[in-house]
Amino acid sequence: MAKRQGRYTLILDEKPSIESFSSVAGKKEREGPLGRLFDITTDDTTFKKDSWEKAESQMLKECITKTLEKGQLSSEQIDYILAGDLLNQCVTSSYANREINIPFIGLFGACSTMALSIGLAGLMVDAGLAGRCIAATSSHFCSAERQFRLPLEYGGQRTPTAQWTVTGSGSVVVSNARRSPHISAVTIGRIVDLGVKDACNMGQAMAPAAAETIKDYLTDTGESPDSFDAIVTGDLGLIGSELMLELLMKYNINIAKQHKDCGIMIFDIDKQDVHAGGSGCGCSASVLCAYFLPKLASGEYKRILFAGTGALMSPTIVQQGESIPGICHLTEITSQ
Amino acid sequence: MAKRQGRYTLILDEKPSIESFSSVAGKKEREGPLGRLFDITTDDTTFKKDSWEKAESQMLKECITKTLEKGQLSSEQIDYILAGDLLNQCVTSSYANREINIPFIGLFGACSTMALSIGLAGLMVDAGLAGRCIAATSSHFCSAERQFRLPLEYGGQRTPTAQWTVTGSGSVVVSNARRSPHISAVTIGRIVDLGVKDACNMGQAMAPAAAETIKDYLTDTGESPDSFDAIVTGDLGLIGSELMLELLMKYNINIAKQHKDCGIMIFDIDKQDVHAGGSGCGCSASVLCAYFLPKLASGEYKRILFAGTGALMSPTIVQQGESIPGICHLTEITSQ
Numbered sequence: 001m002a003k004r005q006g007r008y009t010l011i012l013d014e015k016p017s018i019e020s021f022s023s024v025a026g027k028k029e030r031e032g033p034l035g036r037l038f039d040i041t042t043d044d045t046t047f048k049k050d051s052w053e054k055a056e057s058q059m060l061k062e063c064i065t066k067t068l069e070k071g072q073l074s075s076e077q078i079d080y081i082l083a084g085d086l087l088n089q090c091v092t093s094s095y096a097n098r099e100i101n102i103p104f105i106g107l108f109g110a111c112s113t114m115a116l117s118i119g120l121a122g123l124m125v126d127a128g129l130a131g132r133c134i135a136a137t138s139s140h141f142c143s144a145e146r147q148f149r150l151p152l153e154y155g156g157q158r159t160p161t162a163q164w165t166v167t168g169s170g171s172v173v174v175s176n177a178r179r180s181p182h183i184s185a186v187t188i189g190r191i192v193d194l195g196v197k198d199a200c201n202m203g204q205a206m207a208p209a210a211a212e213t214i215k216d217y218l219t220d221t222g223e224s225p226d227s228f229d230a231i232v233t234g235d236l237g238l239i240g241s242e243l244m245l246e247l248l249m250k251y252n253i254n255i256a257k258q259h260k261d262c263g264i265m266i267f268d269i270d271k272q273d274v275h276a277g278g279s280g281c282g283c284s285a286s287v288l289c290a291y292f293l294p295k296l297a298s299g300e301y302k303r304i305l306f307a308g309t310g311a312l313m314s315p316t317i318v319q320q321g322e323s324i325p326g327i328c329h330l331t332e333i334t335s336q
Numbered sequence: 337m338a339k340r341q342g343r344y345t346l347i348l349d350e351k352p353s354i355e356s357f358s359s360v361a362g363k364k365e366r367e368g369p370l371g372r373l374f375d376i377t378t379d380d381t382t383f384k385k386d387s388w389e390k391a392e393s394q395m396l397k398e399c400i401t402k403t404l405e406k407g408q409l410s411s412e413q414i415d416y417i418l419a420g421d422l423l424n425q426c427v428t429s430s431y432a433n434r435e436i437n438i439p440f441i442g443l444f445g446a447c448s449t450m451a452l453s454i455g456l457a458g459l460m461v462d463a464g465l466a467g468r469c470i471a472a473t474s475s476h477f478c479s480a481e482r483q484f485r486l487p488l489e490y491g492g493q494r495t496p497t498a499q500w501t502v503t504g505s506g507s508v509v510v511s512n513a514r515r516s517p518h519i520s521a522v523t524i525g526r527i528v529d530l531g532v533k534d535a536c537n538m539g540q541a542m543a544p545a546a547a548e549t550i551k552d553y554l555t556d557t558g559e560s561p562d563s564f565d566a567i568v569t570g571d572l573g574l575i576g577s578e579l580m581l582e583l584l585m586k587y588n589i590n591i592a593k594q595h596k597d598c599g600i601m602i603f604d605i606d607k608q609d610v611h612a613g614g615s616g617c618g619c620s621a622s623v624l625c626a627y628f629l630p631k632l633a634s635g636e637y638k639r640i641l642f643a644g645t646g647a648l649m650s651p652t653i654v655q656q657g658e659s660i661p662g663i664c665h666l667t668e669i670t671s672q
Contacts (some may be wrong), residue, residue: 001337002465008439010465033636051656080524087650090444094527094648098661103344105452105526106663108426108442112650127463129338129346147652185567188416188439191430250514284476312430314423316483325434327442 002126003211006220008187008213016125018118018297018322018333019132019175020071023289024063025282026141027166032267037290038168039066039212045142045167047074053091060085060096071173078102078173079130082117085281086139086165087316093137100184102134111206111235112189113137114170114285115308115329121174122331131176138169139280148315150313161201163237163279166266170177170285172293181190183298184303185332187220189213191312193325199318203263203276205241209326210236211247214307217330218253225255227239229301232292233328234284234308235263238278262287284308305332338462342556344523344549351518352461354454354633354669355468355511356407357627360399361618362503363479369605373626374504375402381478381503381526390429392476396421396432399505400472403478404662414438414509415466420445422475422501425485429473438470440624447571448544449473450506450621451644453666455538457510458519467512474505475616482599484535484651497537499573506621508629519634520639521668523556525549527648529661537656539576539599539612542645545662546572547583550643553666554589556563561591565637568628570620570644570664571599598623620644632671639670647663 002010014174022039027113032040040062047058060083068075080286081100083093097104109116117135124130144154144165150156174183210233218225225231237243241261248255262284263277288306296303308331338346358375366377376398380584383394394417404411417436420443421428433440453471460466478488480501486492515618528545546569554561561567565640572580577597584591598620624642631637644667649660 003465009652018475050342051653053650053653053656054658084444088652089422089446089650089655090438091648092651092660093444094663095653095658098529099646100525101526104527104663105524106420106444108420108429110425120441123460123463125464127337127459127465129463130461155622181423188441190437191434246625272532299562312427312434313388314425314427316424317387317389317427317431320389322390322431325430327430 002123002314008216009220010186012122012184013181014126016122016174017130017177017179018181018293019173020067021172021289021293022063022066022070023170023181023288024059025170027205029168029266030168032272032298034266034291038286040239043154044108049057052140052143053087054246056092056143057095057139060092060138060169062076063171064134067171069171070225075102078132078134079200080105081134082107082121083136084108084113085137086144089299110312111279111281112308112327112329113281114288115306117329118172119186119331121328123186125174133174136171137172137285139147139165139282141165141167143309144280158199158275160275161239162201162275163263163272163277165280166278166283168282170284170289180335181293182334183331185295185333187213187217187330189328193323195323197323202279202311203237203244205311206326207236207240207243207326209311209328210244213328215251215253225258228258228303228305230260231255231258232304232306233261235279236261237263239276296333299335301335306331306333338459344552345556346522348458348462348520350462351520352458352510353513353515354517354629355509355513356403357508357625357629358399358402359506359622360395361502361622365502365504365602366390368608370602370627388476388479389423392428392474393431396428396474396505399507400470402460402517403507403509411436411438414468414470416441417470418443419472420449421473422480422662424567424579428531446648447615447617448644448646448663448665449617450624451642451667454508455522455667459522461510461512469510470507471510472507472619473617475501475618477501477503480616494611495536496611498601499538499613500610501616502614502619504618504622506625516671518670519667520670521550523553523666525664527661527663529659531608531658533659536655538615538647539573540579541647542662543572543576543579543662544583544644545664546580546645549664549666551587552587555643560618561594564594564639564641566596566640567594568640568642569597572597572645573599575612632669635671642667642669
């Protein structure tokens with residue numbers, strides 16, 4: 001049973017397994033440095049559907065199906081699916097799962113959703129509330145651009161601080177299967193808002209939350225950054241990453257050596273014209289499932305912190321002059 | 337520790353307490369049959385804010401503050417807040433909680449959110465993952481109308497099947513305080529889509545999911561409807577309620593005697609011009625906290641099923657010709 005350590009962290013005694021995992025990514029992501037690591041990639045980012053929303057939903061569905069297939073599991077063996085996404089009313093997740101007859105827990109954590117869903121799935125399995133859970137999320141460049149910024153047809157200019165929403169998804173099965181990798185701790189984040197109002201600079205809005213949650217975990221557990229092969233943030237990008245490292249230094253915490261940001265890793269930032277890096281729920285989800293989980297499963301990595309970051313805004317409320325609250329949820333994942 | 341009974345239901349051995357609860361409602365809701373039962377009501381549905389989104393957020397914040405106050409609790413005593421709402425990107429919940437420094441789990445269940453949040457909070461406390469959780473949600477007529485249908489200024493005609501989004505919110509503290517009422521079982525629902533495409537007939541879209549989840553609970557536990565003082569649905573309204581009763585009869589389950597629908601209870605349907613009844617996350621949340629929980633706390637009611645229903649659609653995807661998936665999460669609440 002999970003034990004609370006410090007104020008914010010739960011240590012999972014049973015160390016639930018990530019029994020199966022898979023990732024799907026689009027064309028631009030395939031052309032990036034991690035391109036050959038994704039389970040499924042596609043040239044056709046419509047996924048043979050007639051709208052971007054339906055395309056994203058289809059992508060998530062294919063990702064979940066692939067995860068079940070890789071684990072040789074059927075949907076009857078899954079107790080709960082925990083999923084959410086960026087689209088209004090989380091329709092990607094609902095429509096992807098309406099034909100999969102599994103009890104559904106809808107989450108909203110913006111780009112932190114993968115860390116939230118995998119963390120909650122870990123807690124539920126550890127507590128014996130479920131034998132097996134799926135945790136999944138996605139994002140799609142085209143559906144996100146038109147919903148959060150401008151329709152693609154408008155051809156709007158992107159600011160230098162803008163990030164490129166990843167077309168991708170990731171999904172995992174968390175279970176008590178006793179197979180590597182394992183979920184060993186969860187820190188659920190608090191909402192942090194330092195007053196950033198620029199919806200084209202999400203990294204800056206999310207960085208303070210990332211710094212708080214990583215500090216919370218390290219304070220709660222007394223661990224040193226040196227204990228980890230990687231301290232992974234979701235999608236802070238170039239600007240947010242720098243700011244987060246700076247904020248942590250104010251607490252005398254230096255994670256520069258261990259820090260990796262999925263938003264920086266997924267694209268070749270200089271060559272792929274993505275400005276400050278990648279973003280979107282699918283960014284950290286696909287990089288976790290394509291890059292980090294295989295390294296943990298093989299034992300190349302012993303231990304990582306996976307800190308998903310989200311900007312909890314809507315275009316409507318930002319247009320009304322409000323600042324953008326950020327959140328960061330953290331899950332510790334180990335090879336043993 | 338929770339035990340699974342049947343395929344879908346978890347029985348909570350520790351029976352976590354609903355230690356404190358409160359509700360906020362608007363002017364129209366105050367004029368309805370339950371008007372004098374809400375903790376806070378207001379003539380000014382702007383809640384002194386300059387947009388409907390900010391108004392809804394302020395309402396939820398006041399509701400959570402009231403719940404803490406009634407329980408003589410401070411925010412430091414709360415381990416997690418579980419909340420979600422209907423607005424794009426769940427901004428009501430994020431903005432209401434950005435000044436409350438509590439780890440935040442964002443949920444999306446549309447109008448089923450209260451049943452989902454109270455159920456998950458119950459599971460977390462029962463499993464020892466938390467000592468105290470807040471579960472909360474809200475909806476606002478004016479923010480919902482302009483987002484899901486038409487701006488109020490347009491003066492659009494409502495169809496006879498339309499429901500009136502409740503301006504209201506409800507919030508509870510779930511804990512191991514051993515005080516009545518108690519959460520004794522949770523059934524997380526599956527997504528059900530029977531092909532309803534009419535976004536002005538939400539009751540019809542949600543009824544199949546309600547029938548499935550109530551059937552699941554009764555099948556899993558072997559309980560008879562007669563064991564309950566009330567079997568409460570969230571906001572099926574007149575049309576959805578009738579359809580749900582009919583669908584359950586196909587399984588030879590008759591809950592007509594015990595059934596109460598929050599969407600029918602909250603308004604005087606004939607006099608208040610609400611067509612098929614009330615709806616919105618705040619409908620079941622406020623009626624639960626204002627009407628049912630006090631009856632359970634006093635012992636007048638011994639046992640109810642609280643089945644929150646949600647339509648998991650966005651206007652965008654319905655305009656693209658998709659049907660509307662429904663979900664229903666169920667929580668059993670007892671006086672002892």
